[in-house]
Amino acid sequence: MSEHSDILPTRQSMGGIADQLTRIPLHFPADRRWVIAMSIASALLLLLMVSVVELFTRGVGIWGINIPVNWAFAIHNYVWWLGIGHAGTLISALLLLTGSEWRNSLNRFAETMTLFAVVCAGIYPILHLGRPWYVYWMFPYPATMGVWPQFRSPLEWDIWAVLTYLTVSLAFWYTGLIPDLAAARDRATRRGWQIFFGITALGWRGSARHWQRWQQAYRLTAGLAVPLVVSVHSEVSLLFAVGQIPGWHSTIFPPYFVLGAAFSGFAVVSIIAVSLRSWFGLKNLVTDDHLDLLGMVLLATGLMTGYGYVFEVFDAVYSGEAHEIQTLADRFTGAYAWTYWGAVIFNFIPLQALWLRTVRRSGWMLLLVSASVVIGMWLERYMILVTSLYRDFLVSSWSHFTPSFWDWSTYFGTIGLFLVPFLIAIRFVPMISIFESKELLHEEKEERQHG
Amino acid sequence: MAERLYGALAEFRSPEDLLAATRKTREAGYRSLDAFTPFPVEGLDRILRFPRPTISFVGLGGAIAGASAALAMQFFTNYDYPLNVGGRPIYPISAFAVVTFELTILFSALAMLFGMLWQNGLPRLSYPVFDGERFHRASKDRFFLCVGADDAKFDAGETLAFLSRTGALSVELVPE
Numbered sequence: 346m347s348e349h350s351d352i353l354p355t356r357q358s359m360g361g362i363a364d365q366l367t368r369i370p371l372h373f374p375a376d377r378r379w380v381i382a383m384s385i386a387s388a389l390l391l392l393l394m395v396s397v398v399e400l401f402t403r404g405v406g407i408w409g410i411n412i413p414v415n416w417a418f419a420i421h422n423y424v425w426w427l428g429i430g431h432a433g434t435l436i437s438a439l440l441l442l443t444g445s446e447w448r449n450s451l452n453r454f455a456e457t458m459t460l461f462a463v464v465c466a467g468i469y470p471i472l473h474l475g476r477p478w479y480v481y482w483m484f485p486y487p488a489t490m491g492v493w494p495q496f497r498s499p500l501e502w503d504i505w506a507v508l509t510y511l512t513v514s515l516a517f518w519y520t521g522l523i524p525d526l527a528a529a530r531d532r533a534t535r536r537g538w539q540i541f542f543g544i545t546a547l548g549w550r551g552s553a554r555h556w557q558r559w560q561q562a563y564r565l566t567a568g569l570a571v572p573l574v575v576s577v578h579s580e581v582s583l584l585f586a587v588g589q590i591p592g593w594h595s596t597i598f599p600p601y602f603v604l605g606a607a608f609s610g611f612a613v614v615s616i617i618a619v620s621l622r623s624w625f626g627l628k629n630l631v632t633d634d635h636l637d638l639l640g641m642v643l644l645a646t647g648l649m650t651g652y653g654y655v656f657e658v659f660d661a662v663y664s665g666e667a668h669e670i671q672t673l674a675d676r677f678t679g680a681y682a683w684t685y686w687g688a689v690i691f692n693f694i695p696l697q698a699l700w701l702r703t704v705r706r707s708g709w710m711l712l713l714v715s716a717s718v719v720i721g722m723w724l725e726r727y728m729i730l731v732t733s734l735y736r737d738f739l740v741s742s743w744s745h746f747t748p749s750f751w752d753w754s755t756y757f758g759t760i761g762l763f764l765v766p767f768l769i770a771i772r773f774v775p776m777i778s779i780f781e782s783k784e785l786l787h788e789e790k791e792e793r794q795h796g
Numbered sequence: 797m798a799e800r801l802y803g804a805l806a807e808f809r810s811p812e813d814l815l816a817a818t819r820k821t822r823e824a825g826y827r828s829l830d831a832f833t834p835f836p837v838e839g840l841d842r843i844l845r846f847p848r849p850t851i852s853f854v855g856l857g858g859a860i861a862g863a864s865a866a867l868a869m870q871f872f873t874n875y876d877y878p879l880n881v882g883g884r885p886i887y888p889i890s891a892f893a894v895v896t897f898e899l900t901i902l903f904s905a906l907a908m909l910f911g912m913l914w915q916n917g918l919p920r921l922s923y924p925v926f927d928g929e930r931f932h933r934a935s936k937d938r939f940f941l942c943v944g945a946d947d948a949k950f951d952a953g954e955t956l957a958f959l960s961r962t963g964a965l966s967v968e969l970v971p972e
Contacts (some may be wrong), residue, residue, distance in 0.1 A: 358937065359834065359936070359937035360933075360936050360937035363834070363935070363936045363937065364936075485869055485873055491876070491877065492877060493873035493874075493876060493877045494873065495879065496869075496870040496873060496874065496891065496892060496895060497874070497881070497884065497888060497891040499894075501895075502894040502895055502898075505894070505895045505898045505899065506894065506898050509898040509899065509901060509902040510898075512902060512905075512906070513901060513902060513905045513906075516905055516906060516909045517905070520909055520912075524834075524835075524935070527935050528834070528935040528936065530935075531932040531933075531934075531935045531936065532932075532935075532936075543921060544921070547913070547918045547919035547920075547921075548918055548919050548920040548921045548922065548923060549918065550832055550923055550925060550926070550934065551832045551833050551834060551934050551935060552830050552831070552832055552916075553830060553831040553832070553833065553837070553840045553841060553844055553846070554830060554841075554846055554916070555916045555918075556833065556835075556836040556837075556840075556841075557836070557841045557846055557849050558849045558851055558912045558915055558916055559836075559912055559916070560836050561849045561851040561852065561912075562851045562855075562908045562909055562911070562912035565851060565852060565855050565908055566905045566908055566909065569855075569901045569904055569905050570905075572897075572901070573898075573901050576894070576897055576898065576901075577898075580894050580898075583894075780834055780835040780935075781835070783834055783835050783937070784835040784836070787810075787811060787835070
């Protein structure tokens with residue numbers, strides 16, 4: 346706490362913060378914008394429903410996948426969404442453990458983002474199953490045929506990793522939310538809100554005894570969440586790296602995927618931070634200093650992801666394997682070279698603007714850089730998937746992949762699946778952690794008084 | 797008073813005032829104390845002499861249970877339906893590591909969170925202190941100290957007078 350300057354303006358009062366933040370769900374200030382955003386999101390969600398019904402009726406043949414490119418949009422978007430989710434856990438858990446006070450204004454909506462991004466990710470492998478209604482076959486249940494799921498397969502690891510991640514993220518999110526639900530309960534005047542927050546706050550009363558146990562549970566869960574994030578995305582990368590396909594069979598994959606995930610996730614956190622603070626007038630809580638720090642984290646994770654790009658080239662060249670080098674050449678100049686160069690350009694060129702302090706502190710600039718990173722990381726996952734598959738070992742099995750209409754509609758539909766619950770969440774729960782902001786404000790004021 | 801009392805509640809403006817008052821109250825011999833604050837106040841549990849929480853042991857138990865369950869499940873399924881894939885071992889610890897790790901964390905995290913709620917006696921929708929006139933500010937910006945009526949030294953009038961001498965903004969009695 347001591348070496349930093351204040352991150353929250355110390356003029357404001359604790360009661361002011363509580364009132365300001367609980368007013369958002371209780372007396373929603375931006376109704377019209379919310380309705381507009383919600384209509385767009387619902388339209389996208391409807392598109393997803395139509396696509397899924399079409400998929401269930403006609404099968405995965407409606408997608409552009411074929412042999413050999415039998416993994417395309419389904420797993421590509423799965424990795425992309427899951428990656429976006431990871432930044433939420435890293436912000437809330439890693440920064441909690443390291444005592445970074447700037448997390449407090451960001452952690453709540455970052456965690457909310459994680460929850461719904463993981464849901465979007467999770468539906469993709471299920472849709473890709475071909476007969477998704479048999480998804481329960483992935484669980485060990487006493488089937489009449491006596492067949493158990495194969496735990497030596499990375500595809501089986503997937504379901505355990507994602508479900509664990511979703512459950513732990515949800516539990517962590519809710520635990521952090523309980524004191525704020527109690528604050529909203531005590532501010533609520535309408536009967537409906539009193540009942541809603543009264544029940545969801547579980548009767549929290551801020552007792553010192555409760556806080557003591559709560560803090561221990563919250564911190565220890567955070568301690569578990571950090572290795573969980575690393576393990577989940579490493580596991581996803583093992584889906585690729587355990588295979589023999591050139592371009593996938595690489596030891597850099599787990600860290601490369603984890604860092605790329607954090608990179609795209611922090612970009613989405615920046616987008617949400619900039620949007621929410623201008624939407625609800627929260628510049629006193631999500632300050633320019635927060636954007637500055639987000640920009641720095643984005644730059645750092647971006648440069649680490651860049652190292653992954655360099656190492657991939659090195660790995661292929663150093664192995665001396667003809668197929669590896671051929672895949673590398675395909676990435677640079679093949680039919681999908683636009684995804685490789687697109688990823689390089691979108692991920693790393695605008696990113697360099699973040700070296701400048703003025704860019705990091707400007708909401709609009711940070712928003713543009715982040716949007717570019719989100720697109721770049723999407724192209725990167727496309728590149729990793731398709732360029733490795735479309736030309737593997739045998740010339741006889743070479744083929745191209747073109748996304749069909751249903752590929753695109755399912756993908757845009759999941760954006761609706763992300764936005765609808767996210768918008769509902771910002772309508773109903775405090776989107777910035779109230780008690781943690783107050784705690785930080787108190788520390789800052791104390792610091793100022795005692796030097 | 798005719799009705800039974802839960803305790804006496806005193807309101808303070810800042811965590812420092814609360815800490816000072818709590819220290820004085822303990823020194824005066826009161827033992828059945830609890831504080832209600834809008835955020836965790838550093839050092840309060842030491843002054844109140846709460847025992848160290850045992851959530852970490854609950855978490856450890858959950859971790860051991862999760863790891864055992866995962867390993868047992870994976871060994872059993874491969875024992876019950878052994879499948880020879882290219883001569884690879886039937887019981888490979890390395891291939892079991894991922895699911896074991898995930899379930900260890902899942903069981904441990906859930907055990908801690910449910911353990912925390914259970915030890916705290918939550919959910920419990922109503923609680924005597926909620927009847928306090930000014931208690932709704934405990935979640936906003938005020939800090940409350942409560943002396944329980946079950947305290948050996950408790951005496952409604954005397955305790956209230958004592959609490960207001962510790963610099964409280966307001967004091968009140970809370971019915972059971």
